[in-house]
Amino acid sequence: MTVSAAAIAKFQYIDCDPEKCVGCQLCEYACSYTKTGEYNTYRSRIRTVRAEEVLMTAIACRTCENAPCVTACTRDALTQDPVTGIIRVDAARCDGCAWCIEACDFGAISINPATKLAEICDQCEDEDEPQCIKWCPKDALVLTTPDRRAQRSRHKLLTEEVAG
Amino acid sequence: MYGYSGKILHIDLTERKTWVEEKPEEWYKLYIGGVSMATRLCWENIEPGCDALSPENPIALANGIFAGTPVPVGGKYGLASKSPLTGFIGDSLSGSWFTIALKRAGWDGLVIHGASEEWVNVFVDDKRVQFRDASALLGLGTFATEEAIREQLGDDQVRSATIGPAGENGVTIANVTNDGRQAGRTGHGAVWGSKKLKALSVRGTQGVTVADPETLMALSFEITEASQGPHTSKYRMLGTATNVLNMNKLGLLPTRNYQEGVFEDAELVSGEYLDEHHKVKVIACAQCPIACEQMSIVRDGEYKGSMTGIEYECLYANGPNLGINDMRAIIKLIETCDQGGQDAMSNGVTISWAMETFERGIFTKEDFKCAKYPEGFEPNFGNGEAAVTLAEMIRDREGIGELLSHGTRYASQQTDKERGTETYQWAMNIKGLENPGYDARALKTFSVGLAVGTRGGCHNRTAAYDPDIKGVTNRFTVDETRGKVAASTEEYAAVYDTLPLCKFIRRCFTGKADRAGAWPMIAKLINATTGWDFDYDDVDLIGVRAHTIKKAFNIREGWTRADDHLPYRWHHDPMTKGPSAGYVVTEEELEYLKDLYYEAKGWTKEGLIPKEKLIELGMADVAEEIGV
Numbered sequence: 005m006t007v008s009a010a011a012i013a014k015f016q017y018i019d020c021d022p023e024k025c026v027g028c029q030l031c032e033y034a035c036s037y038t039k040t041g042e043y044n045t046y047r048s049r050i051r052t053v054r055a056e057e058v059l060m061t062a063i064a065c066r067t068c069e070n071a072p073c074v075t076a077c078t079r080d081a082l083t084q085d086p087v088t089g090i091i092r093v094d095a096a097r098c099d100g101c102a103w104c105i106e107a108c109d110f111g112a113i114s115i116n117p118a119t120k121l122a123e124i125c126d127q128c129e130d131e132d133e134p135q136c137i138k139w140c141p142k143d144a145l146v147l148t149t150p151d152r153r154a155q156r157s158r159h160k161l162l163t164e165e166v167a168g
Numbered sequence: 169m170y171g172y173s174g175k176i177l178h179i180d181l182t183e184r185k186t187w188v189e190e191k192p193e194e195w196y197k198l199y200i201g202g203v204s205m206a207t208r209l210c211w212e213n214i215e216p217g218c219d220a221l222s223p224e225n226p227i228a229l230a231n232g233i234f235a236g237t238p239v240p241v242g243g244k245y246g247l248a249s250k251s252p253l254t255g256f257i258g259d260s261l262s263g264s265w266f267t268i269a270l271k272r273a274g275w276d277g278l279v280i281h282g283a284s285e286e287w288v289n290v291f292v293d294d295k296r297v298q299f300r301d302a303s304a305l306l307g308l309g310t311f312a313t314e315e316a317i318r319e320q321l322g323d324d325q326v327r328s329a330t331i332g333p334a335g336e337n338g339v340t341i342a343n344v345t346n347d348g349r350q351a352g353r354t355g356h357g358a359v360w361g362s363k364k365l366k367a368l369s370v371r372g373t374q375g376v377t378v379a380d381p382e383t384l385m386a387l388s389f390e391i392t393e394a395s396q397g398p399h400t401s402k403y404r405m406l407g408t409a410t411n412v413l414n415m416n417k418l419g420l421l422p423t424r425n426y427q428e429g430v431f432e433d434a435e436l437v438s439g440e441y442l443d444e445h446h447k448v449k450v451i452a453c454a455q456c457p458i459a460c461e462q463m464s465i466v467r468d469g470e471y472k473g474s475m476t477g478i479e480y481e482c483l484y485a486n487g488p489n490l491g492i493n494d495m496r497a498i499i500k501l502i503e504t505c506d507q508g509g510q511d512a513m514s515n516g517v518t519i520s521w522a523m524e525t526f527e528r529g530i531f532t533k534e535d536f537k538c539a540k541y542p543e544g545f546e547p548n549f550g551n552g553e554a555a556v557t558l559a560e561m562i563r564d565r566e567g568i569g570e571l572l573s574h575g576t577r578y579a580s581q582q583t584d585k586e587r588g589t590e591t592y593q594w595a596m597n598i599k600g601l602e603n604p605g606y607d608a609r610a611l612k613t614f615s616v617g618l619a620v621g622t623r624g625g626c627h628n629r630t631a632a633y634d635p636d637i638k639g640v641t642n643r644f645t646v647d648e649t650r651g652k653v654a655a656s657t658e659e660y661a662a663v664y665d666t667l668p669l670c671k672f673i674r675r676c677f678t679g680k681a682d683r684a685g686a687w688p689m690i691a692k693l694i695n696a697t698t699g700w701d702f703d704y705d706d707v708d709l710i711g712v713r714a715h716t717i718k719k720a721f722n723i724r725e726g727w728t729r730a731d732d733h734l735p736y737r738w739h740h741d742p743m744t745k746g747p748s749a750g751y752v753v754t755e756e757e758l759e760y761l762k763d764l765y766y767e768a769k770g771w772t773k774e775g776l777i778p779k780e781k782l783i784e785l786g787m788a789d790v791a792e793e794i795g796v
Contacts, residue, residue: 026452027451027452028455028457030238030240037385042376043237043376046375053324057311057451141396142459
């Protein structure tokens with residue numbers, strides 16, 4: 005019997021460590037080039053965000069369980085892969101209405117200005133690895149699961165807070 | 169054309185109209201971008217001889233050739249106007265999102281003409297231009313202005329270059345700021361203020377098209393990886409502030425208005441100290457994998473909460489140069505400059521002039537009355553609160569701040585005229601621009617590089633401190649090689665300033681920063697971007713032309729050989745402490761070095777450019793106007 009990934013932990017997603025992120029946006033160039041052949045951060049599926057001068061991170065699809073974007077889509081254009089959690093957009097059904105964008109608490113969906121269709125990170129399924137992770141000069145990006153992310157926090161707590 | 173749109177946007181603030189100018193590919197091959205293209209646009213659009221603060225002085229802005237691509241550190245632009253501080257070319261560089269947005273909006277450059285009657289925020293929204301009322305932005309600091317515009321437009325992808333209160337108030341040493349970076353030196357903020365241009369905002373949503381995106385991607389990745397290695401560790405770990413202890417050791421750290429080159433408390437104002445006690449985080453410009461901006465905060469005391477990025481040049485000028493050993497006051501001072509929108513280097517060097525003038529008894533407590541201290545205060549060297557107050561008074565042109573707001577040349581001339589004094593003897597500027605953080609008395613190649621600098625006292629444009637400090641040349645003596653060395657480092661630097669690429673990447677191509685180590689890779693990057701066929705020599709000529717157009721601009725504005733000078737102090741007052749004590753650059757030495765330099769450039773003894781030299785460089789129209 006095979007156990008689905010979802011049964012062990014939640015799906016993998018691309019996570020950014022805000023302490024390491026310097027806000028350079030090279031992840032956005034890597035993404036837009038990989039996905040569209042164009043250098044244009046507006047076409048990136050991972051986006052950097054800066055709230056204050058020293059507070060910044062990058063955000064891509066978090067592959068939520070029971071993803072709200074899928075639920076919100078009025079045309080059933082969005083489906084979630086049951087094994088990887090990746091959200092797929094059916095170009096024939098999507099009409100760019102942006103309900104999915106409103107449903108996403110992470111701001112991880114965008115509308116392609118040329119095709120007017122929703123675009124979502126697919127973790128570079130067709131490449132060897134997510135290209136944003138490959139490019140990140142500060143190793144701020146990792147492919148992780150909530151469980152592994154929690155392990156990292158526990159480890160950090162132990163080494164920094166307890167051991168000093 | 170690849171890498172360029174071929175279009176320059178002209179904006180007339182007087183008439184509130186815009187037009188598009190298309191430039192041929194050959195023009196781009198000559199001037200490329202950055203400071204070279206910006207200076208060329210200024211050359212083409214200025215009324216020669218005009219007052220720098222008049223509507224006839226344009227603001228010219230040119231993107232980088234690599235802006236908006238993944239080429240590391242290529243997100244920079246050049247900004248040029250006639251400088252109100254020097255009367256010559258004011259060419260500056262700044263980095264980050266603003267220029268990338270402009271490139272994505274489809275413009276290679278901008279020229280802003282005339283002057284507005286009301287305060288205006290020009291918004292370039294892809295192809296559309298709006299003249300927005302800026303009255304609600306008045307009085308806001310530089311960062312706050314950017315945020316307020318994003319708030320007004322409801323879009324955090326709108327990027328703005330702004331002036332702060334200093335520029336609004338007509339402070340001559342004011343800067344233009346975008347994304348927390350400054351187009352510094354030479355007083356651009358005053359030019360913008362004279363046009364009532366509070367901010368230039370851009371939203372650009374289109375992609376940047378290059379000739380060979382796959383090759384450019386691969387080259388960029390290679391450089392990005394190399395940029396995390398030992399070639400940039402200095403910039404990544406401590407930033408440029410690491411220079412404090414190095415310069416102190418060499419006896420070159422300007423201390424108390426360049427009276428000495430050794431600061432007894434250098435440890436307390438070092439990059440290492442900053443790292444241990446004040447650093448919050450290191451951040452990057454857009455498109456930069458290095459990340460060198462050491463964001464630093466004050467954690468206690470009366471300036472608690474002050475935070476800004478600290479660079480060596482701002483640090484020396486407002487620290488050792490003012491005799492201040494309290495990093496908290498230095499951070500507050502630099503933050504005051506950054507948010508007020510005034511040049512932190514000119515700020516420090518102008519305040520140090522005022523402090524020395526006070527300590528010599530020419531200024532008294534009475535001269536320093538202000539709203540905060542109605543009885544006046546005593547700005548001795550080392551007094552951090554006095555320096556902070558003076559920076560605020562400069563920003564607001566309050567009291568003696570009015571005199572100081574125009575820099576050391578004006579302040580000393582005015583004082584000497586009114587009081588019959590000789591304060592010009594410690595006014596540390598060249599052509600009216602305050603000097604950088606390397607004492608030139610014991611850096612003789614550097615001294616001529618600074619003296620001949622087209623924008624005045626600037627280390628970045630000459631770069632001739634490098635051979636002196638590395639021992640390639642003997643820094644204490646002069647010899648017949650120095651003209652060539654100074655011409656060479658200047659043209660080398662001009663290549664980076666024109667592409668522009670941040671110079672911090674210079675060792676990441678092959679490990680060697682010299683021409684042989686960098687030009688072949690830069691040629692590949694240019695070719696993958698544009699589809700051109702540039703080689704080593706073509707890259708080298710980028711710097712020669714960039715420097716030539718700046719010099720030509722100055723000649724047309726009335727430059728003569730006498731303008732290539734050093735401050736009185738560097739000729740007459742040797743330092744008394746440390747390994748650089750006892751040296752000056754004599755006037756004979758400087759004249760000899762200038763002869764050598766002009767000769768190395770292929771210019772006349774008077775420093776003018778022969779017609780055939782200009783024609784050789786493809787600048788026949790320039791030859792027509794100023795060639796001899």
